[in-house]
Amino acid sequence: MGLFSRTRVRPGESAPTDKLSHTLRERGYVYQHTATLEEITDGPKRTLYLGIDPTADSMHVGHLQAMLVLRRFLEHGHRVIVLLGGGTGMIGDPSGKSEERVLLDAGMLARNAAGIKRQAERLFNSDNFEIRNNLDWLGQLKVIDFLRDIGKHFSVNAMMARDSVKERLENREQGISYTEFSYMLLQSYDFLHLFESDRCTLQLGASDQWGNMVSGADLIRRKTGGEAYALSFPLLINKSTGKKFGKSEGGAVWLDPKKTPPFQFYQFWINVEDANVEEYLLKMTLLSKEEIGVVMAEQNNNPASRAGQKRLAYEITALVHGVRKAEEVKQESKELFTGGSPVQTDNIPTMPAGTLRQAAGILEISISELRRLIEQGAVSSATSGNKFDSIDADVSNDTIKIGKNRFIRVE
């Protein structure tokens, strides 16, 4: 197929010809910006950053869009910093209900940082970026200095007017703690710090971060007189449900193959609803606009072909797990869903021959739940198509299908 490699920009290859602003617009990555987009993206090369909560050692699909936007900046010669919120992560953004945050210990943070760095390298097809942790400077702050040097630049009146804060103030049950209220100051301080240490003049983020990003740029202007910018991209939402995107079967879809096996990852994208396919092709893959046009024409012509989903799943899997894995799971999906012989790869879980009962452990569900699934006719042999009717059924040398798209190979 080779599409993946064609869209790659290898070190030494010539830079993309389109202006960055054009690419970003075309892809739907642009939401709000503090100056004209051209001024931000097409002028002199900048240093820019984007923050990620290092709450796990892997990114999930929600991060994909952000990473691909960063990749575009990298390809256009800008310098990119990925900032892990080791310090701010301890506090929590006021938006949404947050449990008492657990302090992440140093070892864990280092592990998470390493994991995220590896994934970013892959997604960027480059290791030419930096990764930082804001705990390094937030941890050094002295209360008095901070209040005097940073706090005085913030108007409480303005902070109270923010939606995320207002919501909590009006909510009698929940309220907002002083700590969380200060979150915005810390995030602003990050920007200021990077501005001073790295001449970082642009912060990128999803639209829900807009307020925090702008207040960082404001802080920089007030404190140093310097000019810094903010650029947000739209949060991905599921068009038919209006919900935030990125969850499946109750849990996040991870980029780490240990957390979400490539097969499952591929399936997640195959199952994307028609209404969202084109948007995801634009935002989550590197296919050119023209190629996407061709794919979508086929899709619209014959929706049942799922041409869009198939392409989407393949491209993203290739991006995250490599072309070889993508080919593998593509082939495998085809076999499993069109009914074929037992699959021989290690991309789906395997269990030894025995009774069906063991499947509960593999699927991480209770025996009761497995029993229910069997009663509901959700468990069948992928090779013969016959449904199982007892949890004590003997199985061997087969592939079991549970529900719509979970499979277990039996030796």
Next chain:
RNA sequence: GCGUCGGUGGUAGAGUGGUCAAUUACAACAGACUGUAAAUCUGUCGCCCAUUGGGCUACGCAGGUUCGAAUCCUGCCCGGCGCACCA
């Protein structure tokens, strides 16, 4: 610190001594229909054993009253609100 209201399953939110493993909605899962889609309809949705059925653990935590407690009492922890204190 005083007073007051509250802490229920993934979420919201009922229930105020037995008929409560806990109404309902949303989410989730499954089946039917389809296109491995959406919408719709149906079912499931604490854990364990099971054919009907049975057992166990649960309503912030720890005790207590009672034949019996998510429900009453005491203490503790956490949150909201009001007042006081401080400024």
